[in-house]
Amino acid sequence: MSKKTWTTILIVLLVVAAAVGIYFLTRPAAKPEEPAVTAAPATEVPVTEAPATEVPVTEAPATEAPATEAPATEAPAAKTKVTIWHTFTEGQEAYLKKAADDFNALQEGIQVEVLSQPYSGFTNTVYSAVVEGIGPDI
Numbered sequence: 001m002s003k004k005t006w007t008t009i010l011i012v013l014l015v016v017a018a019a020v021g022i023y024f025l026t027r028p029a030a031k032p033e034e035p036a037v038t039a040a041p042a043t044e045v046p047v048t049e050a051p052a053t054e055v056p057v058t059e060a061p062a063t064e065a066p067a068t069e070a071p072a073t074e075a076p077a078a079k080t081k082v083t084i085w086h087t088f089t090e091g092q093e094a095y096l097k098k099a100a101d102d103f104n105a106l107q108e109g110i111q112v113e114v115l116s117q118p119y120s121g122f123t124n125t126v127y128s129a130v131v132e133g134i135g136p137d138i
Contacts, residue, residue, distance in 0.1 A: 008088065011086065011088075012096075014138060015096070015099075015138060018082070018138050022082065022107075022110055023107075026107070026109060026110060079108075079109055079110060079111045080109055081110075082111070082112045082113065082137045084100070084112065084113065084114045084115065084136060084137065084138040085115050085116075085117045085126065085136035085138070086114065087116070087117055087118070087119040088116070093114070096114055100112040100113070100114045
């Protein structure tokens, strides 16, 4: 196989690995199982009678039930943006964009963006962008 084919395979594997990593990093943590509650044996409480005394009955003032507040809703978290630069051909690019669109449809907090770059000088472009802090994530 040609060097370009191996490079393409390697990049696709990296994209899949990154997507799997993002999935596992962003899924909610599993809740631990609650232990089964067993009933404690019933114990008898001795009953003693108090002497009868008359207590005047007074009516308690009517109180209003406290107003219930609506639960506070959390502000939606900003989406994490993952940028992928590639030099794939049109067919490969279409597949990669479809995979990214499918992933974006399933995830609420992550946005994958696929950007095509010119093949000539791609490595230098990536190096320069990373040094400047504006490079791609993948």
